[in-house]
Amino acid sequence: MSANVGKQYQDNLMAMCASGNHDVSKKYGVCGIICAVLLFPCGLICLFSDVEKRCVRCGAKV
DSSP states (O other), rough: OOHHHHHHHHHHHHHHHHOOOEEEEEEEEEHHHHHHHHHHHHHHHHHHHSSEEEETTTOOOO
16 A cells, blocks of 8 residues: 555656656766866856756756
8 A cells, every 4th residue: 555655656756857847956066166166256157057957856957
């Protein structure tokens, strides 16, 4: 019974991703972080351009 409820919950989450409602998380790259620290004012541009956005649920790049 509980396995069926868990499967239904997981299917609902994947349906949300399929409709475009992703749970996005950002991960900044090492190069962007180093540039932001060493070249402070201009390095922030590097930081914000070196970001990867992925969905937590399905793993797709957004």
